[in-house]
Amino acid sequence: MKNTFNIVLFNPQIPPNTGNILRLCANTGTKLHIIKPIGFDLSEKSLRRAGLDYYKKVDLRIYDSLDEFLKNNKFKNLFLVTKFGKKRYDKVGYKRNDFFMFGSEINGLTEEVYTKLKGSVKIYIPMISGNRSINLANAVSICVYEAWKQINFSTV
Template identity: 50%
Template sequence: MGENINFNIVLFEPEIPQNTGNIGRTCVLTNCKLHLIKPLGFSLDEKQVRRAGLDYWKDVDVEIHESFEELRKKYKDGVFYFCTTKGKKYHTDVKYNRGDFLVFGKESAGLPDEVRNSDPDRCIRVPMINTTDRSLNLSNTVAIIAYEALRQVEFPNMK
């Protein structure tokens, strides 16, 4: 599991096709696998996903799961980090290994409590100014955390 890819990017019930397209493009260019947890807020056939991913979408290594439980069962030995504004640790405070799973919540609500609370010690966040109702765009957050993880493993097969 995970030997040929750098990281697994998991989007929990994504709602905005442009974000998913942008994240797919990031996955292609960083050798990460994209996992989508249903229900999706759009069809993968929508032109917005293809437009945001440009001509990269056909190259995205994507796996679709009916539920988060299905993903966890399939990758029961995987190490999962939950990216949430409610995390106690910064994304730079943990040691990543190739093949780890970076889990991101849906744009409108983040990760549900039951997912986030499944391993509170692995909840991480990107530092931001103190605000109660704002956070970074999902595709930006994925890029920030993915590139920190890639930096830690010395950007394998990247130039």
């Protein structure tokens, strides 16, 4: 099975979120990229528990920095998922192999990301006014399933 999309986690902090995203990636054929620093040990029990046996089924790439990630990946479309986005996530046309970058659960995406990826489209997921954020694993699921739906859930 070919990869459908690429999820990029920039500085993830909460093991169960990353574990749940691992499971999602295994079930949707999505490649997972993690950019350090990471707020936990990738072998941590809670990460493995949340990812169950799916851990070995995911094309997982880990990078020491944003620069290393950028050097090792060529992408036509990279979407920055942020509450400061200009386009609603379901109003964008996605294609196979698109990249979606999510920031840490605590700080979101940093100025470094916005500066180095200034040409990327910023997308947002609507939510009730006054709330801070949506859980990271839930936000990733929302975006992956919308994008996958747009390519008719194809895995070929």
